[in-house]
Amino acid sequence: MGxxxxxxxxxxxxxxxxxxxxxxxxxxxxxxxxxxxxxEVLQVQQGxxxxxxxxxxxxxxxxxxxxxxEGGRKAKFYSLTRAGRTQLEKELAQWDRLSNAINLVVETxxx
Amino acid sequence: xxxxxxxxxRLRSLFRRHEVEHELDAELRFHLEQQIAENIAAGMxxxxxxxxxxxxxxxxxxxxxxxxxxxRVDLIENWIRDLRYALRLLSxxxxxxxxxxxxxxxxxxxxxxxxxxxxxxxxxxLPFRDPERLVWIRDDPTVLSVTFQSWxxxxxxxxxxxxxNAFFNYGAVNWTGHGEPQRLSGVAVSQNxxxxxxxxxxxGRTFRPGEDQPGGPPVVVLTHGFWQxxxxxxxxxxxxxxxxNGKDFNVVGVLPASFDFAATFSPGAxxxxxxxxILDKFSEEMSHYLGxxxxxxxxxxxxxxxxxxxxxxKQLKGRDPTLHAVVVPLQEAVVGEVRTPLLxxxxxxxxxxxxxxxxxxxxxxxxxxxRRREMAVRAALGAGLARLVRxxxxxxxxxxxxxxxxGMLPAFWLVPFIRTLPNLPLPRLSQVRIDVGVLSFTVVASxxxxxxxxxVPAVQVYGSAITDPLKKAGRSLSAGKHRVRxxxxxxxxxxxxxxxxxAGLLIRSFWHLLQVNPGFRAEGVIAVGIDxxxxxxxxxxxxxxxxxxxxxxxxxxxxxxxxxxxxxVALSDSLPLDRDRGFYIRPAGxxxxxxxxxxLASIHVVTSAYFRVMGVPLKRGRTFMEQDTADSAVVMxxxxxxxRNLWPGEDVLGQFAEIAGRKAQVVGLIGDxxxxxxxxxxxxxxxxxxxxxxxTFMDLVVRTNLEPGALAxxxxxxxxxxxxxxxxxxxxxxxxxxxxxxxxxxxxxxxLAAFAGLAIVLASVGTYGVMxxxxxxxxxxxxxxxxxxxxxxxAVRLVVGHGVTLAGIGVVVGLAGALALTRWLGxxxxxxxxxxxxxxxxxAALLVSVVALASYLPARRASRIDPMVALRYx
Numbered sequence: 001m002g003x004x005x006x007x008x009x010x011x012x013x014x015x016x017x018x019x020x021x022x023x024x025x026x027x028x029x030x031x032x033x034x035x036x037x038x039x040e041v042l043q044v045q046q047g048x049x050x051x052x053x054x055x056x057x058x059x060x061x062x063x064x065x066x067x068x069x070e071g072g073r074k075a076k077f078y079s080l081t082r083a084g085r086t087q088l089e090k091e092l093a094q095w096d097r098l099s100n101a102i103n104l105v106v107e108t109x110x111x
Numbered sequence: 112x113x114x115x116x117x118x119x120x121r122l123r124s125l126f127r128r129h130e131v132e133h134e135l136d137a138e139l140r141f142h143l144e145q146q147i148a149e150n151i152a153a154g155m156x157x158x159x160x161x162x163x164x165x166x167x168x169x170x171x172x173x174x175x176x177x178x179x180x181x182x183r184v185d186l187i188e189n190w191i192r193d194l195r196y197a198l199r200l201l202s203x204x205x206x207x208x209x210x211x212x213x214x215x216x217x218x219x220x221x222x223x224x225x226x227x228x229x230x231x232x233x234x235x236x237l238p239f240r241d242p243e244r245l246v247w248i249r250d251d252p253t254v255l256s257v258t259f260q261s262w263x264x265x266x267x268x269x270x271x272x273x274x275x276n277a278f279f280n281y282g283a284v285n286w287t288g289h290g291e292p293q294r295l296s297g298v299a300v301s302q303n304x305x306x307x308x309x310x311x312x313x314x315g316r317t318f319r320p321g322e323d324q325p326g327g328p329p330v331v332v333l334t335h336g337f338w339q340x341x342x343x344x345x346x347x348x349x350x351x352x353x354x355x356n357g358k359d360f361n362v363v364g365v366l367p368a369s370f371d372f373a374a375t376f377s378p379g380a381x382x383x384x385x386x387x388x389i390l391d392k393f394s395e396e397m398s399h400y401l402g403x404x405x406x407x408x409x410x411x412x413x414x415x416x417x418x419x420x421x422x423x424x425k426q427l428k429g430r431d432p433t434l435h436a437v438v439v440p441l442q443e444a445v446v447g448e449v450r451t452p453l454l455x456x457x458x459x460x461x462x463x464x465x466x467x468x469x470x471x472x473x474x475x476x477x478x479x480x481x482r483r484r485e486m487a488v489r490a491a492l493g494a495g496l497a498r499l500v501r502x503x504x505x506x507x508x509x510x511x512x513x514x515x516x517x518g519m520l521p522a523f524w525l526v527p528f529i530r531t532l533p534n535l536p537l538p539r540l541s542q543v544r545i546d547v548g549v550l551s552f553t554v555v556a557s558x559x560x561x562x563x564x565x566x567v568p569a570v571q572v573y574g575s576a577i578t579d580p581l582k583k584a585g586r587s588l589s590a591g592k593h594r595v596r597x598x599x600x601x602x603x604x605x606x607x608x609x610x611x612x613x614a615g616l617l618i619r620s621f622w623h624l625l626q627v628n629p630g631f632r633a634e635g636v637i638a639v640g641i642d643x644x645x646x647x648x649x650x651x652x653x654x655x656x657x658x659x660x661x662x663x664x665x666x667x668x669x670x671x672x673x674x675x676x677x678x679x680v681a682l683s684d685s686l687p688l689d690r691d692r693g694f695y696i697r698p699a700g701x702x703x704x705x706x707x708x709x710x711l712a713s714i715h716v717v718t719s720a721y722f723r724v725m726g727v728p729l730k731r732g733r734t735f736m737e738q739d740t741a742d743s744a745v746v747m748x749x750x751x752x753x754x755r756n757l758w759p760g761e762d763v764l765g766q767f768a769e770i771a772g773r774k775a776q777v778v779g780l781i782g783d784x785x786x787x788x789x790x791x792x793x794x795x796x797x798x799x800x801x802x803x804x805x806x807t808f809m810d811l812v813v814r815t816n817l818e819p820g821a822l823a824x825x826x827x828x829x830x831x832x833x834x835x836x837x838x839x840x841x842x843x844x845x846x847x848x849x850x851x852x853x854x855x856x857x858x859x860x861x862x863l864a865a866f867a868g869l870a871i872v873l874a875s876v877g878t879y880g881v882m883x884x885x886x887x888x889x890x891x892x893x894x895x896x897x898x899x900x901x902x903x904x905x906a907v908r909l910v911v912g913h914g915v916t917l918a919g920i921g922v923v924v925g926l927a928g929a930l931a932l933t934r935w936l937g938x939x940x941x942x943x944x945x946x947x948x949x950x951x952x953x954x955a956a957l958l959v960s961v962v963a964l965a966s967y968l969p970a971r972r973a974s975r976i977d978p979m980v981a982l983r984y985x
Contacts, residue, residue, distance in 0.1 A: 027138060028145040046142060046167075050135075051177035058181055066134075076138045 012044065012052050014095055017080065017088040020062065024079035026069065027053060053078060061087045135178055139171060189498070193505035200506060201513075207478065208510070211471055214876070215514020215560065216521075217869050218467030221460040223515075223522040223545075223553045225862070228529060229453045230552070231543040233446050238369060238542065240309025241406075244270075246413060247444035248403040248420065249437045253277045256394040258431045259401050265423055268416035269405040273304035274388055275376065277402035284384075285644055285838045288354040289341075292838035294640070295355070296381050297331070298372065299388035305332075305366075307406050314338075315349040315364030323387035329360045330387065335368040337383035353384070356644040360386070371541050375445050376402060379536030379851075404441065413438055432706050445538045452859050455935050459613060459866045462606050464560060466870050467514075469603045470877035471564035475507070476596060477884045507565030508558055515557030519550075535854045567595065593885075597917055600881050604921025604958055605928060607867070607874040611954040612929035614867035616940055617860040619950060623942035624853065630784035630793065631687055632726030633845035635678075637819040638686055639826060640840030641667070642808040647834075657741060657805035663833065664801070664809060668718065670829035676817040681721035682801055682809045685713070686845070687786045688852045689810075696797065698757050699767035699774070712753060712795035713786060714771060716804045722781065724814045725845075732764045732779035741802045747775040750783050753795035770797060771804060788852060790941045812845075819844045859939055871961060879965040882914050886969040894978045903974030910973050914966025915959060922955045929954075 019025065019033050030053075031044045056062045061084030067077045080088065143164055150160035201208040236242045250258070254274070263272050276299040286293045302323040311317065313335060322330055331353060333342075342348040351362045366385070373380040388394075388401075407416055420436040427434055439447075486499055522545060530543045643663055648656045664682055671680045685691055696712040703709040719735035721727070730751060739746055747770065754763040766777045783793035801809070811830075815822055823842045830837055850857075886893075893906050933945040943950065 026141065028142045046139075047174050047177070050139065050142075050174050051181045054178040055181035073141065073144075074137070075141050076134065 011095075012048060013056060014088070014091045015042070015044075016049075016052060016056060016078075017061065017084060017091065020078050021080055021085070021088055024065070024067070024077040026067075026075040026077050028075070030078070056084070060084075132175075135175055139174065143171075189501070190505065193502045194509065196502070197506040197509045201510065207474065208513075210876075211474060211510050212514045212517055214467045214470050214474075214873060215511055215557070216517035217873065218464035218518070219511075219515045219553060219557055219560065220518030220521045220525075221463050221866060221869060222457075222556055223518055223549060224525040224529070225453075225457050225460045226552050227522065227526050227545050227549040228543050229457050230548060232537065232539045233450050233453055235539075235542070237375060237442055237445065237539075239441075242442060243440070244407045245308070245441035246405050246407060246416065247439050247441050248272075248405055249439060249444070250431075250434055251399050252402075253399040254401045254403050254436075255399055255431050255434075256390050256397060256401060258427055258434060259403055260390055261427050261430075262403070262420075262423065262436075265426070266416075266419055268408055268411045268419045270408045271303050271307040272403060272405045273301035273307050274390075274401040274403050275300040275304060276388060276400060277377075278400050279377070279380070279382070283640070283642065283840065284355045285357075285642065285836070286353060286355055287357070287836045287838070292836050294642070294838040294840045295337070295383040297355070297384040297386055298382055299386045301388050304404065307404070310366065310370045312364035313367040314346050315362070317364055317366070318385075318387050323389055325389055325391040327387060327389065329358060330363045331355070331360045332364045332366060332385045333362060334366050334372070334382050334384065335370070336381075338365045341383075355384075357647070371539075374539045374541045375441075378538040378540065405438075413440055449537055449855075451935060451937065452855075452939055455613070455939075456859065456862050456866075458932075458935075459610055459863055462610050463866050463869050463873070464556070466603050466606050466873045466877070468560055468564040469599045469606070470873055470880070471507075471510075471560075472567055473596060473599050473877055473880055473884075475565060476567075476599075477880065504562065504565055508561035511557040511561030511564075512554070514560070515553045519545075519553060522549075522553075532854070532858065535858055536851070537855065537858070596881050596885070600878055600914075600917045600962075601921040601924060603874045603877050604918050604962060605925035607870040608922055608925025608954055608958055609928045609932055610863070610867040610870040611958065612925075612951055613933050613936060614860070614863040615950045615954050616933055616936055616943055616945065616947065617856070617863050619943045619947070620939065620941040621853070621856055621860050624789050624856070627785065627789050629687065629789060629849070630727060630782050631845070633849055635816060635819070636724060636812055636814050636845040637822060637842055638810045638812045638845060638848070639823075639842045640808065640810050641830060641837065642840075643834070643837060644807060648807065654741075657802075660805040660807060661741060661802050664718075666833045667811065667830055670832055671811065671813060671826055674822065674825045674829060676815050676822065678814040678816060679720045679724045680814075681724045681812050682716075682718045683721055683725075683812055684716040684801075684806050684809055685786075686810050686812070686848060687725075687784050688788065688848050691786060694771050694797075696753075696757070696795070697769045699769070710757060710795060712749075712770065712797045714797045714799055714804075716799050716801050716806050716809075718801045721798075721812065724812045727784055728782040730780040730782055732777075734779050734781075735798075735800045739800050739802065741805075745773050745775040745803050746778045746800060748779040748781045748798040749777050750781050750793055750796040752783050752793045753797065754780055756795055771799065773803070775799065775803075789849070856939065871958070874958070875961045875965045878914060878918075878962050879968065882910060882966040883969040883972075885913070886910055886973045889973070890976060893973050893976050894980070897976060898978035906974040906976065907967070907970040910970035911963055911966045914962050914970075918959045918962035921962075922958060925958075926951055926955065 015034050016030060019030050019037075025033065027046075027049055031046070031049055034042050034044050053062070053064075057064055057078070061081055062078045063081050064076050064078050066074055069075050146164035146167060147157070147160045150163050151157060155163060237245070239245060248254070248262070254262075259272070259274050266272070279296060279298040283294050284297045286295045300318075302318040302320055305311070305317040312332065315332075317332055318330065321327055333348065338344060338348060342351075348362055349364065353360045353362060372385075373382050405416070407413070417438045420438055424434050424436055489499060526543060526545050530540060532540070641664075643660065648659050648663070668680050668682070671677060691713045693711045694714050695706065695709045697703065697709060715721075717735075719737070719739070722729060722734050732748075734748060735746065747768070749757075749763060757763075757768070758766055763777050763780055767774055768777070769775075781796075781798060784796065785791060785793055786796060787794065811826070813822060813826065820842070826842075827839055830839055893901075893909070896909075897903075897906065929951060930946055936945065
């Protein structure tokens with residue numbers, strides 16, 4: 001297993017958008033969620049996560065609101081904007097194409 | 112919506128920094144605490160948990176920095192930092208900054224000045240209501256009164272048609288009863304002209320419907336300038352009575368200062384008052400004399416209006432056989448002729464700016480080498496290409512803006528100077544000004560300039576910074592960079608050559624014109640217009656009126672001739688290069704089918720001494736003599752061109768011809784005079800005797816051996832001795848009249864020559880810089896050559912040879928450009944073709960020698976190189 005944090009930048013964006021597409025989440029929860037769902041394969045470093053969040057907010061794809069966690073702490077929750085939802089669909093389609101293509105290449109036994 | 116959101120976020124990040132920073136802190140702290148909590152849950156002690164969490168999260172500060180960067184706060188902050196850095200850098204290198212700013216100031220200043228002229232004259236819409244719907248309807252180009260009235264009645268393409276007396280220069284009026292008698296320039300205009308143009312009175316009113324009908328009330332409207340000059344801007348001028356040509360007129364209004372009739376309709380003229388144009392029976396007796404302006408109705412196009420006018424022309428041919436109406440958009444009619452010359456000047460200014468850019472690029476390249484270490488350090492510390500280029504561009508644009516600011520200064524001085532140039536009949540000249548549009552042009556031009564001259568050096572500096580990091584200060588330059596510098600020199604020479612070729616052509620044209628023999632001698636002759644008008648001598652032509660006019664002018668001539676210093680006095684109704692009147696002439700015994708075939712001649716009504724005063728030679732026969740009087744046989748003199756045209760192969764003396772309603776015999780042959788323009792050959796000219804063709808509006812011409820101006824008071828007194836109420840027009844020397852016709856050419860020539868001068872200065876400075884730099888770079892090489900036995904003269908030859916080679920290539924490129932571009936000078940050229948070899952060779956030689964000189968100075972330095980020092984030079 002290579003370094004799990006070596007995520008392609010565009011991929012991290014996709015993961016974030018996907019993760020918050022169902023409900024708003026704060027940064028910690030986003031990182032945890034990605035880790036969980038990927039069965040601990042994908043570890044998001046804070047050093048990449050927060051700049052990515054701020055970039056996505058700047059691009060207008062997500063928006064941030066201060067809210068309360070289950071434990072009653074104040075935290076910054078990120079949710080998808082309408083533009084973000086469109087972007088997510090676009091990136092998903094792109095990812096599909098890319099991963100299919102890669103699968104085709106690596107699974108063909110011609111050699 | 113999204114854009115607004117983004118903008119909001121950016122501004123928030125920038126201006127509510129503390130809030131944003133605080134949120135970022137809170138956000139990251141929350142994350143840290145969650146991590147700690149998780150660690151504790153996994154069984155660590157709080158101490159361990161905290162330590163592990165910190166380690167996992169990494170450098171908080173760096174994360175924050177990256178978040179900030181994502182928010183683009185840095186963009187603006189960095190920019191301000193760049194700006195401060197650039198300012199510091201520029202102030203630390205005052206000589207570099209001064210050279211750069213002055214270079215740019217020349218380029219940008221020239222562009223600003225010429226752009227302000229071009230913008231006001233060519234690009235601004237005319238200062239009227241819906242100016243794009245206004246058209247000028249021309250026929251020759253002026254229109255008969257009957258034709259105009261028919262158009263008004265029959266055409267349907269126009270909301271309104273208005274006319275004005277296009278020959279108002281002739282019809283100046285005498286204003287008496289208000290101090291010294293004055294001569295005013297008054298234009299008769301249709302009542303609806305002002306409403307049609309959307310011009311409202313500043314004080315009082317303009318004309319009312321009915322006031323331009325025969326028998327309407329005598330009213331006048333004043334121009335703002337005249338109101339200021341003669342009434343001190345006193346509103347009580349309204350209601351005053353002006354005695355004009357002996358008749359009383361009521362002042363009903365003053366036009367706004369912004370309305371400059373002459374600037375649009377008669378460039379170079381001055382207008383004092385407006386009167387209603389009355390289209391009575393008398394007007395219908397006049398020849399073509401109306402300028403006609405129309406406002407297109409609804410969505411009628413110019414083409415449709417034209418086809419209607421064509422149809423009308425067929426119906427109106429009976430009354431107006433030569434009718435040929437042409438509908439031209441007013442803007443086009445006003446500025447069409449000057450557009451090309453002005454755009455040529457603007458392109459020339461752009462060339463100067465390009466040369467300035469080239470110089471700057473060179474300077475920066477040279478400096479860039481010195482800054483490679485700095486760039487290398489910054490690149491090594493992680494600054495990206497974009498970041499470094501941005502910093503360099505900030506410096507360059509700042510430099511360019513400084514240059515622009517300095518360049519504005521001469522423009523602020525130059526524009527009022529151009530606006531008030533005397534005798535320059537450019538349309539709309541009085542409307543030329545520096546406004547927000549011009550200022551934004553300068554700012555944009557500066558920024559574009561900064562990018563233009565800065566980009567190549569910036570990329571080069573960065574490129575060298577990463578490929579050659581920190582290794583050496585740069586002894587050997589790559590061949591690529593040499594090529595860039597060399598091509599900059601070539602470009603400079605080529606651009607300068609095009610400008611010089613253009614300027615050379617205009618200068619030669621002007622010089623050719625000055626060499627033209629106009630057929631008269633201008634030195635020592637002054638002229639002054641005297642028009643007794645109709646009120647004293649009768650409006651209708653009659654023998655009695657003629658005798659009284661002749662007596663009046665004879666008396667004036669006698670008085671003026673008695674003034675000490677006066678050599679000769681004469682009268683003429685139309686001075687060369689000033690005015691012309693065309694008449695049909697029918698040699699006896701010949702018939703012509705229709706007026707189109709009948710020959711035309713310009714007639715000049717003069718007194719006998721005219722030829723002596725003006726220095727026009729008699730070729731054969733005799734001039735007018737004392738024996739020719741009102742009652743003797745009618746005689747005329749013809750010029751050589753007319754003799755050739757009308758009586759080819761015959762003896763012109765003794766021939767008869769009918770002209771201006773009378774049959775006259777040719778008694779003398781007169782040398783050709785260039786009457787319409789210095790660059791046009793003489794046409795058919797006939798001279799008639801004043802006593803036989805008396806006319807009211809005459810110019811008194813006086814040959815003197817004194818300073819022309821010194822005679823003015825004495826001449827005025829001599830005229831007033833005959834009639835105390837007789838005003839005199841402005842005194843002019845004949846030379847002034849010539850200068851006036853030359854002034855548009857002089858304007859073009861001076862500007863283009865100035866631009867070419869700037870170009871050659873910039874090009875030589877630029878070449879010198881490149882050569883000096885290249886000598887510095889090649890010190891090592893030259894040292895080796897000298898050590899191997901080369902003589903100093905070889906070093907000189909090496910460097911100068913390089914410069915001259917570059918200049919040669921530049922000359923070839925420039926010649927191609929000049930051949931392609933100078934044809935735009937078109938009608939501005941006289942006696943020289945755009946491809947004139949003498950001109951092209953001359954400017955090429957000039958440029959090559961300038962470059963050779965600019966290379967020689969550094970070359971001499973190279974020749975003094977001590978091989979030992981040079982070899983150690985590093």
